Amino acid sequence: MTEHLHPPETITTLYLIRHGHTEQTEQGKLYTDPEVELTERGRGQAMQLAAWVKERNPDVLASSTARRVVSTAGIIEKETGLKATAVEGLNEWSVGDWEGRTYLDIKKNDPEIYQRWSSDPIANAPPGGESIMDLHERIAVRLRDVLTEHEGKRIALVTHAGVIRSILLDALEIPVRNFWRLAIPTGSISQTDFSANFVTVHFIALMPNGSLVRKPE
Numbered sequence: 115m116t117e118h119l120h121p122p123e124t125i126t127t128l129y130l131i132r133h134g135h136t137e138q139t140e141q142g143k144l145y146t147d148p149e150v151e152l153t154e155r156g157r158g159q160a161m162q163l164a165a166w167v168k169e170r171n172p173d174v175l176a177s178s179t180a181r182r183v184v185s186t187a188g189i190i191e192k193e194t195g196l197k198a199t200a201v202e203g204l205n206e207w208s209v210g211d212w213e214g215r216t217y218l219d220i221k222k223n224d225p226e227i228y229q230r231w232s233s234d235p236i237a238n239a240p241p242g243g244e245s246i247m248d249l250h251e252r253i254a255v256r257l258r259d260v261l262t263e264h265e266g267k268r269i270a271l272v273t274h275a276g277v278i279r280s281i282l283l284d285a286l287e288i289p290v291r292n293f294w295r296l297a298i299p300t301g302s303i304s305q306t307d308f309s310a311n312f313v314t315v316h317f318i319a320l321m322p323n324g325s326l327v328r329k330p331e
Contacts, residue, residue, distance in 0.1 A: 123309035126261050127268040129172060130278045130304040133186040134159035139300055142216050144209040144240075148180040159301030160186040162322040163272075164193035166303065172196065173267035176260065178204040178274060187272040196270075203256040206274035210243025236291050246276075250290050253280040261308055278304055285313045 134156030138145045152160065167175075167190050175196040177187035187198040212220060221228045231238045239245040244252075260269065275298040282296060283289075285306045298304070298319055305316040 123311060124266045126265050126308045127172075128261075128281070128306045128308065129167065129170065129268070129270045130281060130306065131163055131167070131186070131190075131270060131272045132275055132278060132298050132300055132302050133180075133183045133272060134163070135300040136182055138214070143214050144212045144216070145214055146206050146208050146243075147213060148205065150180070150182050152182050152185050156182070156186070156300065157189065159322075160189040161193075163301060163303065164190040166322040167270050168194045170268065170270075172270040174264050174269040175199065175272075176201050176269060177272040178206070178277065180205055180274070183272050183274065190270065190272065194270075198272075201256065201260065201271075203252060204271075204273050204277055207246065207249045207276040208244045209240050211241040212243065236293060246293050247290060249276055250280045250283065250293070253277050254284060257281055257284070275299075281306065282315065282318060285315050 134152045136150050136156055137153055138147075138150055140153075163186065172194070175187060175191060175194065175198045177183045177198055177200055179200045179202060184198070184200060190196070191198045217228075221232075227241065231240060236246045239248065260271070276293075278298045279293055279296045282304060283293065285308075296318065299321075302319040302321055304318045304320065307314045307316065
C-alpha cells in the first residue's frame with residue numbers, strides 16, 4: 115500500500131498569459147485604455163500562444179475585458195475550440211491622468227507630482243488612478259472568485275502584466291513592494307497550481323518557443 119506524504123488535494127492550474135504586443139508597449143507608455151489593439155507582431159505572438167495553449171488542453175479560457183486581451187484570447191479560441199469568457203475586474207492597473215505618458219515625460223513635466231508618487235510607488239496612486247496596493251487587493255478578490263468557480267480545472271487566463279505580477283506575488287508570498295521586480299513581457303506565459311493548502315509556481319515569463327529569456331519589447 116502506497117503511503118502519501120500529503121492527503122490528495124484538488125489542484126487548479128492557472129496558465130497566466132500576457133496579451134500580445136501593442137504600440138504603446140513598444141513606446142514605453144503607461145496605459146489602461148481598453149480600446150488599444152494588437153500590432154502585427156502582437157497577433158503573431160497570439161498565434162504562438164494559441165499553439166502552446168492547445169497542446170496543454172485547458173478546460174477554461176478566460177480573459178480580461180480590454181480589446182488587446184480579448185483579441186489575443188480570440189486567436190487562442192479559434193485554435194483550441196474553447197469559448198473565451200471575459201471576466202470583469204481583471205483589467206490592468208489604472209494609471210488615471212497618466213494615460214498615454216511615459217515615466218520620463220511625467221518626471222520632466224510634472225516633477226512635484228512624480229516625486230510624491232515615486233516616494234512610495236506602491237501605496238501612492240497616479241492622479242485619478244489606483245495605487246499598486248489597490249490593484250493587488252482588487253486582483254486578489256477576483257482571483258479567489260475565478261479559482262472557486264473553476265476549482266480542479268486547467269484555466270488559461272489571458273490578462274495583463276500588472277495582474278500577473280499581483281497573482282505571482284500572492285502565490286510566492288512576496289511583499290507587494292517587490293511588484294516591479296517581476297518582468298512579464300508581452301506574449302509570455304506563467305504557470306501556477308493552487309490547492310487548499312499549497313501553491314506551486316512552475317515557471318514565470320516563459321515564451322511559447324520554450325525560452326525563459328526576456329525578449330526586448
